[in-house]
Amino acid sequence: MFDFFLITLEQSMVYLPLVLGSYLSFSLLKIPDLSLETSYLIGAFTGGLALQYMHGNLLFLNLIVVLYASLIGGMVVGLTASCITRYGNIPHLLSSIITFGLFQGLFLLCSNSYVSLAQYENVLMLMPYVRQHPEVVTLLIINIVLIGGVAFLLSTQLGHSFIIFGQNPLFFQHFKISTNYVFIMGVLIAHGLSGLAGFFFAQTNNLLEMNMGVGRALFCITALILGKSVIRQSKNSIFIPLVGTGLYFFMQQSLLKIGFNLKYFTAVQSVLVLVILLTVYQKNRIQTDQLGV
Amino acid sequence: MNISIQNLNFSFSCDAKPFFKNMNIDFYASKINFICGKNGMGKSTLLKILSGQIQQNIQGSLVFSGQIYDVQKLCLMPETVGMVVQNFNSMLVDSYSFYENLQCALLAQFPSLTSLCVVKQLPQFIDKYGINFDVPISLLSGGQRQILAILMILQKNPKILLLDEPTAALDEENAKIVMDFLQQLSIEQDITIIAIVHDKELVRQYAQNFYSELYQDNDIRKVRLVQV
Numbered sequence: 300m301f302d303f304f305l306i307t308l309e310q311s312m313v314y315l316p317l318v319l320g321s322y323l324s325f326s327l328l329k330i331p332d333l334s335l336e337t338s339y340l341i342g343a344f345t346g347g348l349a350l351q352y353m354h355g356n357l358l359f360l361n362l363i364v365v366l367y368a369s370l371i372g373g374m375v376v377g378l379t380a381s382c383i384t385r386y387g388n389i390p391h392l393l394s395s396i397i398t399f400g401l402f403q404g405l406f407l408l409c410s411n412s413y414v415s416l417a418q419y420e421n422v423l424m425l426m427p428y429v430r431q432h433p434e435v436v437t438l439l440i441i442n443i444v445l446i447g448g449v450a451f452l453l454s455t456q457l458g459h460s461f462i463i464f465g466q467n468p469l470f471f472q473h474f475k476i477s478t479n480y481v482f483i484m485g486v487l488i489a490h491g492l493s494g495l496a497g498f499f500f501a502q503t504n505n506l507l508e509m510n511m512g513v514g515r516a517l518f519c520i521t522a523l524i525l526g527k528s529v530i531r532q533s534k535n536s537i538f539i540p541l542v543g544t545g546l547y548f549f550m551q552q553s554l555l556k557i558g559f560n561l562k563y564f565t566a567v568q569s570v571l572v573l574v575i576l577l578t579v580y581q582k583n584r585i586q587t588d589q590l591g592v
Numbered sequence: 593m594n595i596s597i598q599n600l601n602f603s604f605s606c607d608a609k610p611f612f613k614n615m616n617i618d619f620y621a622s623k624i625n626f627i628c629g630k631n632g633m634g635k636s637t638l639l640k641i642l643s644g645q646i647q648q649n650i651q652g653s654l655v656f657s658g659q660i661y662d663v664q665k666l667c668l669m670p671e672t673v674g675m676v677v678q679n680f681n682s683m684l685v686d687s688y689s690f691y692e693n694l695q696c697a698l699l700a701q702f703p704s705l706t707s708l709c710v711v712k713q714l715p716q717f718i719d720k721y722g723i724n725f726d727v728p729i730s731l732l733s734g735g736q737r738q739i740l741a742i743l744m745i746l747q748k749n750p751k752i753l754l755l756d757e758p759t760a761a762l763d764e765e766n767a768k769i770v771m772d773f774l775q776q777l778s779i780e781q782d783i784t785i786i787a788i789v790h791d792k793e794l795v796r797q798y799a800q801n802f803y804s805e806l807y808q809d810n811d812i813r814k815v816r817l818v819q820v
Contacts, residue, residue, distance in 0.1 A: 456703035462685075463696060469682040470696070474744075480702050534687065 303552060305432050310548040312438035313499040314518070315540070319449050320373075320492030321519035322540040326527075326592045328485045329465035334395035335493045335519065336512035337402045338376035342494020343501035343511060344406055345372025350419045350502075362422040366441070366495065373494020374487050376402055381486035385479045406509060417505040434503055445492070450537045452488070461485045462535055514565060521568045522547045523592040528579040595619040595752070595784055600652035600663065602641060608649075611637065613812050615652075617804055624771075624778050624785045626795045629806035634813050635788045636678075638806070639754045642666060642786070643675035656752070674750030678757045680741035686730040690740055693729060697744035712747050717776045721769060735766030739773050746783070753777075755787040759794060767791065771798050796820050 317339060324332035346369030353361040376398060383394040426440070427433030452458040460481045463470050471478040493515075501507035526543025530536055550571075555561060579585070600615040611634060619625040627635050640646045642654070644667030654661045656672070666673060677683065685693055691711060698709035723736050732740070738758055745753065758774070759767035771794055778785050789795050795803050802817045 452705070454707065455705045456699050456708060457705055459696060459708060460699060460703040462687075466685050466687060467682065470685060473677065473683045474697055474699065476699050476701055476703065 302431065303556065305429065305435060307545070307548045307552050309432050309435045309438065309503075310552070311544045312435065312442045313503055314496055314522075314548075315442050315544050316445055316492040316499065317496035317515060318519055318522045318540040318544045319445060320489040320496070321516075322523060322537075322592075323449075323461060323485055323492070324489040325519060325590050326523055326539065327461045327465045327535060328482070328489075329588050329590070330482075330486070331392045331590060332380070332395060332486065332489065333392065333516050334376060334380040334398040335490065336515045337380075337395075337399045338373035338490035338493040339497035339500075339512040339515050340406060340507075340509070341376050341402050341497070342369040342373035342491075343497035343507040344410060344414075345369055345375075345494070346498030347414055347416055347501055347507050350416060350422065354419050358420060358422060358425050361420065362425055362437070365422050365498065369494045369498035370491040371494075373490040373492065373497065376494070377486040377488075377490025378483065380490070381483040385482055403509070412509040414507045415505060416501060416507065421502060421505070423499070423502050438499065445495075446537065446541065449492075453535065453537060457481075457484060517565065517568055517572075518547070520590060520592055521572055524572055524575050524580075525550075527585065527592060528575050531583055531585070594621045594655075594657070596655045597642070597663070598653050598655060600641070600650070602637070602646070602650045602652075604649065606649060609811065611813060615813065615815055617815050618817075619784060619786055619804075620800050621657075621784050622778055622782050623800045624774055624787060624798055626799050626803035627786065627788045627806065628790070628792070628795060628803055628818075633806035633808060635806055636756055639675060639756050639786070639788065642752070643673055643754055645675075671748060672750060673752045673754060674745035674748060675754040676738075676741050676745050676756070676758060678760055680738055680758070680761075683741045683744060684729055684737060687728050689727060690723060690725040690729055690732070693740055694744055694747060697747040712749070714743065715777065715780055717773075717780065718743075721773065733766060734762045735769035738762065738766070738770045742770075742773070742777070746777075746781070750783070752784045752786065755785065757788050757790065759789060759791060767794060774798075 317335070321335055324330055324335065346365050349365045349368035350361065353364050379401065380391070380394045380398040383389055383397060384391045421434070423434035423437045426436040428436050460476065464481050464485065468478060471481065497512065500511060522543035523539060525546045526539035526541070529542050529546065530539050551564060554564070596616065596618045598616055600612050601610060602612040603610045627638065629635050637646070641650055641663055647664055647667055650663050652663045654663055654666065685696055688696065694711040695708040721736060721739060723732065729737060729740060742753070758770055762770060774785055774787070775798055777783055799820045802819055804815050805818045806813055806815050
């Protein structure tokens, strides 16, 4: 039972930054930000690159550099997508697809489709206090810092401007606030978090591969819808992505435990999303936008 | 009268016919000033010029408190002029409370990691409008939401408040609530209010002796003072 709990926790901690990022873009800014999948890949790539360059140094120093590298990798994708949207006057969904193509090509130009990280020191093993799961403590500490950071962000002017953008983007022009700045900053932070999650995934699997980001948007939507169906409050809350991610992996591990084949899990996710939208959302009159989150 | 627009010339493009030609309008300071006129006479255009939203192909000056301002540069003085648009709902955040909306009106041009600003003290007479300050504003009436939009603009302490048809989206009862609020505001807060209002009954009830009417004479828009 303890092992079940630890696996659920570890999986949640790997993906939580991605869900926090998608919470900022899907739920608060309310944009169909599919380029989060691209920043997931590029964050893993830049993190992996930093890991190679830092090989042999102090593990703590490696960890810091690698985290920054994956954060910046994700942010570069976010900056590209958001600038294409705002300065090119292109719908964000289309910008996301263009960005995906651009960075997929860039990735293949700089790297193989599969890159093994097994020969480098695992930076997440900085605090290997739990024998079966040596990465969980480091992941937990990093995620606690991230949760605190996002919670703080949501209490600031910048965080409130993200919420306002999602509800009424016309608001800013009446008060001479830069809409482009708010949008780009929101996407930038969301993608930085996604890049971080991409690196966590690559590091815990000792592998990064070209298609590792594919399908992550559905995962994020499922986790956020799960969270929103439990935290039934009209106001935005950091607990939505937290609870959603936890529940998602609890469900996944439970299915594994009863012998369910995880290759069908994507289909299960879709059915789950549909059931929640048709039951809990409609019963409690939870408002849905284009992504339902 | 100590606010006036002098020799206002405006055209929509360089080679277009003048829309306003040598127009002069006077307003009472610290009072409600109404602008009336048929559709297409340029009432909203005039407010857009005064609020600094239109900066091209205009000439003229705004005389206010003994100072002369170039109308082309009114966008540089947002502290002096504030405007509440006709679709005031686009200025509000529905899920936020009354106070939270007021705080949002004080967001910086580039919002940073600082906390929300403290709201300027509200006028004492706000209590009589029965506003619930703690619930999401989606639960407030149209009149109360219009009052909120006005107070949000007033957070930046403008001396002149421009209102584009503030009662157009409201029923008779709510329209009176808003006009009553504006009247109290002009008296107690020393603010000059310039409002476009179509309802002549409301204008007669709240105007200070005169109101300005825009009309067209030989393709040129002119303004005349009409006694109430």
